[in-house]
Amino acid sequence: MTENHVHASHPDVVKRLKRAHGHLANVIAMIEDHRPCGDIAQQLHAVERAISAAKKVVIHDHLYNCLDQVVGASAASARASIAEFKDLTKYL
Template identity: 35%
Template structure:
C-alpha cells in the first residue's frame, strides 16, 4: 500500500511544532507575559491545522483515488467522510 502523504515533510513540520511547544513551555517557566504565550499557542495551533490539511490532501490525492480506481468506492468514500469528520473536529 502506498503512503498517503509525504512522510518526511509532515514529520519535519511536526518536529518544528514540537519545538514551538517546547518554546511555549519555556515561556511559561520564565513567566513571560500571557499575551505573548497566547500568541505562540495560536501559532502552534495554526501550524497543526496546516499539517492536518496536508495530511487530508494527501489522503484525498492518494488513498481516495487509489480506492476508487481499485473498485472500492463505497468503502473509500466512508473512509474519506471519516477523515473529514476527524479533521473538522480540530478547532
C-alpha cells in the same frame, strides 16, 4: 497486517510537526519563566497553525492518493462525490 503508507508528503508533515514541537517546548518554557500572556498566546497560535497545516497535508494526501486508488474506475456518480468531497476539504 497493516499496509505501509509512505507518501511523498510525509517528510513535510514531519517537518511541520517538529516545528510545532519546538513551538510547544517554547510555550512551556515561557509559562515557567512567567512571560507575558500575549507572548505565550502568540506562540500557542504558532503551535496550532503548525499542527493544522500538518493535518491538512495528511488529509489531502490521503484523499488524492489513497482514496483515488480505491475509487479508481468506479461509477461516475461515485467519482463525482469524491471530487466534491475533495473540494470541500479546502475549508479544513
